[in-house]
Amino acid sequence: MKQTVQMDRIQEKMQPGVYTRDGFLGTDRRKLIDILIEDDEAVKRMDLTHRQIADRMIGLRDAGMRGLGEFINVEPHYEIRVISVRGKLPCPFGDPGIFPKTNTVVRNTKLDREVTFTDMHIHMVGSHGFYEGKGSPFRLEPAELAEVLDIEPIRE
Amino acid sequence: MLSSFLIAVIAMCGLATFLALLMVIADLTVGNYGEVKITINDETEMTVEGGKPLLSTLMGEKLFIPSACGGRGSCGFCKVKVVSDIGDYVATELPWITEEEKKENIRLSCQIKVKKDLAIRIPEELFNVKEYRTRVERIRDLTYDIKEVTLKLIDPSEIKFRAGQYIQFQTPEYELSSESVYRAYSCSSVPSRKDIVELEIRLVPNGICTTYVFEHIKEGDEVTINGPYGEFFLRDTDAEIVFIAGGSGMAPIKSILLDMAEKGIDRKATYFFGARTTRDLFLLDEMRELEKRLPRFSFVPALSAPAEEDKWSGESGLITEVLDRHLKDGNHLEAYLCGSPGMIDASVEVLTKKGLQEELIFYDKFA
Numbered sequence: 057m058k059q060t061v062q063m064d065r066i067q068e069k070m071q072p073g074v075y076t077r078d079g080f081l082g083t084d085r086r087k088l089i090d091i092l093i094e095d096d097e098a099v100k101r102m103d104l105t106h107r108q109i110a111d112r113m114i115g116l117r118d119a120g121m122r123g124l125g126e127f128i129n130v131e132p133h134y135e136i137r138v139i140s141v142r143g144k145l146p147c148p149f150g151d152p153g154i155f156p157k158t159n160t161v162v163r164n165t166k167l168d169r170e171v172t173f174t175d176m177h178i179h180m181v182g183s184h185g186f187y188e189g190k191g192s193p194f195r196l197e198p199a200e201l202a203e204v205l206d207i208e209p210i211r212e
Numbered sequence: 213m214l215s216s217f218l219i220a221v222i223a224m225c226g227l228a229t230f231l232a233l234l235m236v237i238a239d240l241t242v243g244n245y246g247e248v249k250i251t252i253n254d255e256t257e258m259t260v261e262g263g264k265p266l267l268s269t270l271m272g273e274k275l276f277i278p279s280a281c282g283g284r285g286s287c288g289f290c291k292v293k294v295v296s297d298i299g300d301y302v303a304t305e306l307p308w309i310t311e312e313e314k315k316e317n318i319r320l321s322c323q324i325k326v327k328k329d330l331a332i333r334i335p336e337e338l339f340n341v342k343e344y345r346t347r348v349e350r351i352r353d354l355t356y357d358i359k360e361v362t363l364k365l366i367d368p369s370e371i372k373f374r375a376g377q378y379i380q381f382q383t384p385e386y387e388l389s390s391e392s393v394y395r396a397y398s399c400s401s402v403p404s405r406k407d408i409v410e411l412e413i414r415l416v417p418n419g420i421c422t423t424y425v426f427e428h429i430k431e432g433d434e435v436t437i438n439g440p441y442g443e444f445f446l447r448d449t450d451a452e453i454v455f456i457a458g459g460s461g462m463a464p465i466k467s468i469l470l471d472m473a474e475k476g477i478d479r480k481a482t483y484f485f486g487a488r489t490t491r492d493l494f495l496l497d498e499m500r501e502l503e504k505r506l507p508r509f510s511f512v513p514a515l516s517a518p519a520e521e522d523k524w525s526g527e528s529g530l531i532t533e534v535l536d537r538h539l540k541d542g543n544h545l546e547a548y549l550c551g552s553p554g555m556i557d558a559s560v561e562v563l564t565k566k567g568l569q570e571e572l573i574f575y576d577k578f579a
Contacts, residue, residue, distance in 0.1 A: 075286060078389070124530055125458050125552030126488040129517060140553045141416055145286050146307050154288075154307040156553075159417055172417040193388070193418050 059089040069148040070189075080148055084189030095187050098198045103209035109198065110182025112207045113173055117160040127163075135163040145176050149184050164204045171196065171204045251296075251331040256339075260326060266292065267322040276341040276438045277334065278380070279394060283322035290321040296331040298324055343438040344368060348431050349408065354494040357415040358460055359425060360400070362408055363435055370406040371439070373399055375471035376446065376464040376548070376576070379409060379439030383421040386428060395421035398550065398576065399440070400463035402470035409437065414460040444550070444576040446472070451546040451572070453481035454539070456559050458531060461550035462495060464576060468548065473505040480508040482538070486531030486555065487515055490522040512538070532558045542568030549575035 059067075067088040072079035084091060099106055120136030122128055127137040139161070144154040155176040163170040173196060180186040181196070188195040201207070245262025250269070252258070260269050267283050267290050270276070279290040288308035294317050301309065305320045321332075346363035354360050365371060373379075380394040401410035416422045429435065446453075446468050455465045465483060472479070487493045492515075499511040514534040518524035527534045532555075539545075545568050549556050556575050563573055 073284070075284070121554050122530070123488075123516065124486065124532065124555035124558055126486065126492065126516060128488075138552070138554060139416065141419065144288060144307070146304075161417060 057089055057093065059087045063088050066149055069150075075145060075148055078193060080186075080192060080194075081189030082191030082193070082195055084191055086189075091189055092185055095198055096185050099185070102199065102202050102207075104198075104202060104207060106181050106185040108210065109201055109205075109207055110178050112205050113160070113178045113181065113201075116162050116205060117158075117173075117175075117178065120160055120162070127161075133164060133166040135165060137161045147176065147179060149180070149186070151179070151183065155179055162205060164206070167204060169200075169204050171201060173201075245327045248326050249329045250326065251329075253333050253336065254331070262326050262328070264326060265322050266319075266324050266326050266330070266332070269326050270321065274343065275334075275338065276343065276380075277321050277338065278396070278441050279322060285320055285323050288320065291318050292321045293317060293333040294319050294324070294330065295333060296329065298330060338441075340372065341439055341441065342368060342371070343436060344371060344409075346409065346435050346437055348429055348433045348435055351425075351429070351431055354412060355492055358494060359413050359415075361411045361413060361425060361429075362401075363411070363437065365407050365409065366434070371409060372406065373403050373440035374445040375399075375403050375467040376444040377440040377442040378444075378464070378576070379411075379437045379441070381411070381421060381425075382436040382438075383424045386424060388418075388423055389420045393420055394438075395419075396441070398442075398444075398460075398464035398467070400466045402467060402474060404471075404474055412460045412463040412466075442576065444548070444574060446477075446548070447546060447574070449546060450479060452544055453479055454535075454542075454545050454547040454563070454568075455481065455483040456486075456531060456535065456547065456549045456551070456555075457483070458486040458551040458555050459492070461552075461555075461576075464550050465548065466495065466498070469499075469502050469506070469509065472509075473502055478506065478508055481506065481510075483509070483511045484531055484535055484538070485511065485513045486534075486551075487513065488517050489515055489519050490524060530558075531555065532562050535559060535562050536566075539563070539566045542566035545572070547573045547575075549573065 069075055070080040116136055117138055119130045120128060120138040123137060125139055127135045130136050139159050141157045144156050146154050158175045159172055161170060161172045177196060187198055247259050248262035250258050250260060258273050260273060265283060267277055267279060277290045277292060279287060285304040302323050305323045308320055309318060345366040347366055349364040350362040352360045378396045378398040380396050382392050382394050383389060384392045397411040397413060399409050400412050401408055413422055413425050415426050444464055457465050493513055503509055503511055512527055514527035514529060514531055515524050516530050518528055542563055547563050547568060549559055560573055564570055
């Protein structure tokens with residue numbers, strides 16, 4: 057698929073130094089459309105949707121917020137900590153509003169693995185199917201998210 | 213054939229040179245704003261080179277406006293009131309500016325450029341903010357994810373701050389950051405120790421500054437800070453005090469308590485400190501020592517998920533639950549809170565339910 061001019065503009069906003077110091081693309085030199093397509097295919101292969109992944113992230117973040125900034129045990133086998141750092145970010149896709157720099161750390165004690173995501177991630181995954189470029193320090197791998205957060209396909 | 217090709221190449225080169233010349237001339241004339249006068253609070257005047265953002269221009273004049281993102285427009289801290297005409301808001305300012313602030317012409321100083329004479333208003337206390345060269349005197353682990361960093365001031369050699377205020381710590385360029393950035397940390401030292409600034413820094417996953425502190429700096433290194441900033445300090449009343457903190461929120465409260473002990477401020481005070489397990493508790497001996505120095509002060513650590521091996525006999529539960537159990541009537545209280553927004557919002561809810569007036573709740577939110 058060909059990248060639109062509008063997507064070119066969005067990709068410019070994702071460069072280091074525009075909205076964030078390191079940008080959203082890491083060392084990924086591909087067109088944004090190709091990044092989106094590859095991650096979309098990965099999510100489809102797992103029989104999941106971006107919205108489903110984002111909803112799971114929201115659910116775990118909200119459960120973790122009860123810890124008031126400290127790790128809290130969440131059933132069945134998670135330790136979650138939601139921490140906020142100073143500052144807020146606008147969405148590079150141009151959506152209205154700004155997103156607080158809230159980090160959610162989810163430890164899956166059964167797998168002994170953890171993932172960290174931000175409120176901006178939740179928005180970008182759910183609304184745009186964007187997990188950041190390869191090599192970005194904040195890149196989320198869809199397969200890893202699905203595994204650590206125990207996201208299962210919805211069976212009809 | 214060859215000659216027409218050469219003519220075309222020469223013509224193209226000539227055109228490109230002409231355009232480049234035009235751009236250079238434009239840069240030297242249109243983009244050159246020359247000297248510009250900035251008037252601050254109707255009193256102070258400074259003459260500066262025009263063309264740069266207001267934030268960095270003022271920083272060049274050693275006038276520091278709080279900013280946590282290094283002028284990228286992503287923290288919304290560097291607001292100033294502009295009282296002269298500076299044009300319309302730019303798109304990057306708008307997410308940060310409320311309708312009320314628009315009426316007041318409050319602007320993000322990192323996003324507006326100094327192109328002509330300008331008049332602004334800033335809080336008077338920002339004139340006391342200075343940049344300091346410091347040396348890391350000591351780094352010690354308070355917990356597995358909180359470090360105490362003691363900075364010895366080199367130049368200037370002394371700082372004047374109020375207990376509870378914060379400084380901005382400059383992280384230089386390193387592998388996680390292609391340029392220097394500033395992050396805000398509360399001072400945990402007592403203000404009478406003018407030659408040092410002590411900070412308590414908690415590791416944030418992928419955090420530029422906290423990773424730098426945890427993995428890169430060592431004792432003897434030089435660090436640049438600026439400050440002090442903030443409105444979080446003990447009010448001069450006789451009201452009974454409730455302190456509430458968690459994690460590195462300990463820092464400003466510790467500074468306030470040390471200051472109270474030194475000045476003999478004998479107000480009844482209770483400090484509720486929330487942690488998960490005993491691994492997350494720290495400075496317990498220091499707090500017990502303060503209980504001895506301040507006869508009407510008591511420290512109440514609370515664990516939300518004590519491990520069996522902790523053999524914890526103290527308060528258990530979320531800090532808000534402990535607060536709810538302890539506080540009967542908040543009517544006569546003043547509260548000082550420092551921690552995550554979630555903890556502060558939940559604590560404010562409990563305090564106001566107990567009858568504490570919202571204007572008597574002071575907090576430093578990590579947001």
